[in-house]
Amino acid sequence: MSATEITLEKNITKSRESLDAWVREVVQWHFDPDTGCPFWLDYAARLDWDPRKEIQTYMDLDRFGFFEDEWLRGRDVRRWVPKGYAGRPIYTFETGGSTGVPKSRISIEDFRIDYEAFSDTLPDEFFPRDADWLSLGPTGPRRLRLAVEHLAQYRGGICFMVDLDPRWVIKLIKMGQAKMAEQYKQHVIEQGLTQLRAHDNIKCLFTTPKLLEALCEKVSLKKLGITGVFCGGTEMTPQFHRFAVEELLEGAYFAATYGNTLMGLAVHKPRAAADNYAIIYYPPHPRAMIEVVDPENTEQVVDYGETGRVRLTTLTKEFFMPRFLERDEAEREPPCELYPWDGVRNVRPFSKLNTTVVEGVY
Amino acid sequence: MLHIPILRQGEPYKSLDLARVPHHRTRELFVEISQANVGLIRRDLRNQETGRAALAGFSIAELVEICARAAHHFINDTLPLGDDLQAPEDYVRQVSATTGLPHVLGRRNMQKIQSMLAEMGNVLNGLTRNLAWDVLDRGFGEVNGHSLSFFPRTRSLGVVLPNNSPGVHSLWIPAVPLKIPLVLKPGSAEPWTPYRIIQALIRAGAPRAAFSFYPADHAGGAEILRSCGRGMIFGDTTTASLWENDPRLEIHGPGYSKLVIGEDCIDDWEKYLDVMVASIVENGGRSCVNASSVWVPAHGREIAAALARRLAQIAPRASEDPEAQLAPFTDANVASRISQLIDQGLGESGATEVTAEYRVGERLTIWEGCSYLLPTIVLCDGPEHSLANKEFLFPFASVVNCKQEQIPEALGPSLVVTAITSNPKLLQKLAAAPNVDRLNIGPLATNHLSWDQPHEGNLFEHLYGRRAFQQALAG
Numbered sequence: 117m118s119a120t121e122i123t124l125e126k127n128i129t130k131s132r133e134s135l136d137a138w139v140r141e142v143v144q145w146h147f148d149p150d151t152g153c154p155f156w157l158d159y160a161a162r163l164d165w166d167p168r169k170e171i172q173t174y175m176d177l178d179r180f181g182f183f184e185d186e187w188l189r190g191r192d193v194r195r196w197v198p199k200g201y202a203g204r205p206i207y208t209f210e211t212g213g214s215t216g217v218p219k220s221r222i223s224i225e226d227f228r229i230d231y232e233a234f235s236d237t238l239p240d241e242f243f244p245r246d247a248d249w250l251s252l253g254p255t256g257p258r259r260l261r262l263a264v265e266h267l268a269q270y271r272g273g274i275c276f277m278v279d280l281d282p283r284w285v286i287k288l289i290k291m292g293q294a295k296m297a298e299q300y301k302q303h304v305i306e307q308g309l310t311q312l313r314a315h316d317n318i319k320c321l322f323t324t325p326k327l328l329e330a331l332c333e334k335v336s337l338k339k340l341g342i343t344g345v346f347c348g349g350t351e352m353t354p355q356f357h358r359f360a361v362e363e364l365l366e367g368a369y370f371a372a373t374y375g376n377t378l379m380g381l382a383v384h385k386p387r388a389a390a391d392n393y394a395i396i397y398y399p400p401h402p403r404a405m406i407e408v409v410d411p412e413n414t415e416q417v418v419d420y421g422e423t424g425r426v427r428l429t430t431l432t433k434e435f436f437m438p439r440f441l442e443r444d445e446a447e448r449e450p451p452c453e454l455y456p457w458d459g460v461r462n463v464r465p466f467s468k469l470n471t472t473v474v475e476g477v478y
Numbered sequence: 479m480l481h482i483p484i485l486r487q488g489e490p491y492k493s494l495d496l497a498r499v500p501h502h503r504t505r506e507l508f509v510e511i512s513q514a515n516v517g518l519i520r521r522d523l524r525n526q527e528t529g530r531a532a533l534a535g536f537s538i539a540e541l542v543e544i545c546a547r548a549a550h551h552f553i554n555d556t557l558p559l560g561d562d563l564q565a566p567e568d569y570v571r572q573v574s575a576t577t578g579l580p581h582v583l584g585r586r587n588m589q590k591i592q593s594m595l596a597e598m599g600n601v602l603n604g605l606t607r608n609l610a611w612d613v614l615d616r617g618f619g620e621v622n623g624h625s626l627s628f629f630p631r632t633r634s635l636g637v638v639l640p641n642n643s644p645g646v647h648s649l650w651i652p653a654v655p656l657k658i659p660l661v662l663k664p665g666s667a668e669p670w671t672p673y674r675i676i677q678a679l680i681r682a683g684a685p686r687a688a689f690s691f692y693p694a695d696h697a698g699g700a701e702i703l704r705s706c707g708r709g710m711i712f713g714d715t716t717t718a719s720l721w722e723n724d725p726r727l728e729i730h731g732p733g734y735s736k737l738v739i740g741e742d743c744i745d746d747w748e749k750y751l752d753v754m755v756a757s758i759v760e761n762g763g764r765s766c767v768n769a770s771s772v773w774v775p776a777h778g779r780e781i782a783a784a785l786a787r788r789l790a791q792i793a794p795r796a797s798e799d800p801e802a803q804l805a806p807f808t809d810a811n812v813a814s815r816i817s818q819l820i821d822q823g824l825g826e827s828g829a830t831e832v833t834a835e836y837r838v839g840e841r842l843t844i845w846e847g848c849s850y851l852l853p854t855i856v857l858c859d860g861p862e863h864s865l866a867n868k869e870f871l872f873p874f875a876s877v878v879n880c881k882q883e884q885i886p887e888a889l890g891p892s893l894v895v896t897a898i899t900s901n902p903k904l905l906q907k908l909a910a911a912p913n914v915d916r917l918n919i920g921p922l923a924t925n926h927l928s929w930d931q932p933h934e935g936n937l938f939e940h941l942y943g944r945r946a947f948q949q950a951l952a953g
Contacts, residue, residue, distance in 0.1 A: 329517035355495035
């Protein structure tokens with residue numbers, strides 16, 4: 117074993133230990149009658165075992181079974197607010213609201229903490245401190261809208277925004293109104309262009325893959341002075357990654373991310389030739405973990421390199437979500453030097469789900 | 479592993495997104511096809527001038543000569559296929575591997591494309607009604623003392639192609655001598671034919687920049703149709719209906735081609751049995767020009783029985799067998815669903831499957847691991863039956879009993895109608911019917927095509943407009 121491999125092994129062991137310690141702390145918090153939220157306290161009351169005693173490691177979280185996203189739809193959102201945060205201003209962020217009642221996740225500081233951690237992964241050379249940002253992505257009741265603004269502010273910048281309602285886009289596509297959806301996309305792009313042309317200090321951009329393509333059809337990012345692009349919100353393929361790097365970005369840094377309201381933000385491993393543009397994400401350990409499980413036996417994690425369904429676990433003091441089966445699939449990626457815990461490669465919609473996932477222009 | 483690249487204005491590009499297509503029988507991976515992402519297509523199509531300018535440097539006569547040379551290359555030469563080479567017999571084997579088309583039918587389709595390329599002059603004359611080519615080269619000119627001027631309506635022709643039969647590719651080739659660059663999205667299982675045609679044309683001297691080839695998903699196809707000024711789309715009723723209100727597009731949906739026998743000829747129906755069989759069976763029943771129904775004012779039962787006897791002799795054979803007439807379904811579920819649809823129709827009163835009496839075994843058959851639908855003849859009591867006007871991807875036809883005077887109205891949309899009659903009233907009605915695209919009079923198989931006749935829309939009229947034009951006299 118080489119010295120590098122030995123170091124990696126040590127770091128993997130350390131990260132497992134710190135994860136287990138964090139699991140104990142978070143479970144203590146959520147199941148303590150003084151600090152936990154009504155949902156988990158009620159849940160614990162129906163168990164014949166005490167999570168605070170019996171959950172000692174990350175693996176022990178299997179005892180909760182699978183988190184059901186239906187629990188997050190409607191009813192009293194306050195049942196998710198930990199008593200330990202009583203009196204604090206509460207945000208609610210939504211996901212999955214194209215039809216019916218959206219899922220809601222409460223938040224206090226999590227989005228700030230996550231994006232400050234993400235900020236540490238951005239190179240200052242391409243995302244200069246004090247530079248301004250343009251956020252060209254979903255707004256409304258979404259975490260991204262506030263999170264990107266906080267990211268800009270945390271790095272000393274100001275974030276310019278445009279409105280974008282992805283539910284309307286999805287509705288247009290479902291109604292067969294592709295032309296109208298395209299017009300809406302152009303409407304968003306035109307507003308973004310106006311901001312970019314009006315504010316010379318905008319050097320950083322958050323946007324989605326499709327909006328990045330649409331923007332680059334109109335202008336050269338380089339000419340507009342954009343040096344860093346933080347991209348996420350929808351599926352990204354290796355081919356898109358390559359296309360963006362080779363043909364759209366003109367040297368700007370491409371920070372791909374995978375995330376959602378429920379988990380947080382997974383960062384992209386820096387591009388390496390050996391990865392051939394594969395998009396490899398690592399979760400924000402220990403605050404969230406991503407695993408790849410056998411779709412037929414979702415308690416079983418697949419081997420490295422194998423394909424399976426994505427399973428998320430969120431472990432913050434604001435939100436506890438053990439073993440949530442996401443509507444995505446991916447390959448399991450081994451730990452690396454920078455991130456000594458499991459990652460995922462090439463996340464895409466889970467092919468075994470029968471429902472078609474409509475992704476819009478955003 | 480065989481790989482088919484994207485062509486971006488003629489330049490090969492290997493995508494990281496590869497569609498892996500298996501051999502229809504062994505299910506082993508046969509070819510990897512680079513898939514174009516929508517953004518790449520969209521970005522490329524911002525520049526449609528390069529291809530147009532490259533073709534504009536040639537006269538139509540020169541491009542017709544290039545087509546004639548390409549005909550030779552297409553049928554005889556070993557041509558590039560990604561990083562590999564493809565001999566003519568490789569092509570036949572490859573088409574068969576991913577679509578199931580028997581080799582003998584693949585060769586026949588190859589001949590059809592070759593003859594189309596070789597006959598391009600006649601094809602253009604048929605499309606333009608013998609317009610002098612130099613009028614198109616210059617954009618204006620004089621014909622029979624009249625000034626004429628034509629302009630291209632588009633900078634490129636986008637085509638979303640099907641998998642069913644290589645012969646359909648002859649429809650878009652005339653765009654090349656008409657100087658309109660091509661943007662093609664091949665069918666997911668049949669990239670072979672358009673790729674080989676492009677390579678043959680390039681070898682013959684056509685400019686690379688005139689050919690863009692984007693294997694892609696449905697979204698990629700839609701992007702091509704949206705971004706090109708003129709387009710063509712091949713597909714089923716659902717696909718066709720998505721685009722039916724877009725005047726920029728020529729839509730090639732199901733053909734619903736038919737044979738009609740008039741009262742004056744019906745007593746001699748046995749004389750036309752060969753024409754009926756050929757119309758239904760040739761090319762494995764996979765073409766839009768294959769007949770899907772035979773409309774008769776009398777003798778329906780005897781005709782259906784005679785057709786059934788002939789068709790019941792057709793059985794699955796190996797792809798390499800020169801007697802093979804049927805193609806297996808590459809997706810067994812599709813064959814099963816089609817068979818269920820037919821059974822569902824037969825559940826309604828007024829229709830019987832006549833082939834069932836003559837055939838050995840079931841309509842849906844597994845042979846050497848592949849699913850086949852055996853030729854099927856259904857007798858319908860009247861035109862209102864749901865099976866009277868159905869088209870499937872195998873030799874299927876309904877024999878429909880119908881009073882002669884009702885036939886022209888009852889036919890519905892029909893790509894080809896072969897009318898076996900001399901009755902002037904019936905012929906007049908059929909000639910005036912807006913729902914009949916191509917009319918054959920006399921015992922001609924529905925799939926019998928003539929190169930000087932436009933097929934399913936006139937590509938020249940689709941690509942060119944005529945403008946009012948005047949020129950002051952010199953001096």
